[in-house]
Amino acid sequence: MDLNKYQKLIEELYFEKDSKRGLDKTFNWFVEEIGEFSRAIRKKDKKRIREEFADCLAWLLSVGSILGIDAEEAMTKYREGCPKCGSCPCECKE
Amino acid sequence: MDLNKYQKLIEELYFEKDSKRGLDKTFNWFVEEIGEFSRAIRKKDKKRIREEFADCLAWLLSVGSILGIDAEEAMTKYREGCPKCGSCPCECKE
Numbered sequence: 339m340d341l342n343k344y345q346k347l348i349e350e351l352y353f354e355k356d357s358k359r360g361l362d363k364t365f366n367w368f369v370e371e372i373g374e375f376s377r378a379i380r381k382k383d384k385k386r387i388r389e390e391f392a393d394c395l396a397w398l399l400s401v402g403s404i405l406g407i408d409a410e411e412a413m414t415k416y417r418e419g420c421p422k423c424g425s426c427p428c429e430c431k432e
Numbered sequence: 433m434d435l436n437k438y439q440k441l442i443e444e445l446y447f448e449k450d451s452k453r454g455l456d457k458t459f460n461w462f463v464e465e466i467g468e469f470s471r472a473i474r475k476k477d478k479k480r481i482r483e484e485f486a487d488c489l490a491w492l493l494s495v496g497s498i499l500g501i502d503a504e505e506a507m508t509k510y511r512e513g514c515p516k517c518g519s520c521p522c523e524c525k526e
Binding site for chain 1: 433434435438441442444445446447448449453455459463466470473481482483485486488489490492495496499501503504505506507509510511513514520521522526
């Protein structure tokens, strides 16, 4: 499914609640999800890892929506190779 | 563009480097990007906010790839309403 359709889906589900809660508080929830994702990785809980990955993605999209970001448009920066070195695969030095 | 196509695009760009670096170190980079995203929000730098949003999404997808997660498959949990209350929009209490 299109990235933008996912963003719209998450908006239908959560935009009203998330925008009422506000940007900073919603960002905190996003960070909380990242913590849960990290814990699932540490515990090597495969089902949980997948669930928490999806939650991180959903909250990131929702934070983006509050900020007025079009996810698809934002991701165009990756469509012409690495935004830093211009190559694909990336040849940047670490 | 499809979410999975974005995941494949990010894999073409970064999977070799990111998987060589390993899961934990790549997760740290992902968290670093979240910090940059947070800073851009604090500074109200619109262009930067969009850039950092995309970077967070790209790194999240790459962490997912290292973990063998299919982003599209993982996101199915949001396709039948809120995974907790089952409603759309979500009616969960905070």
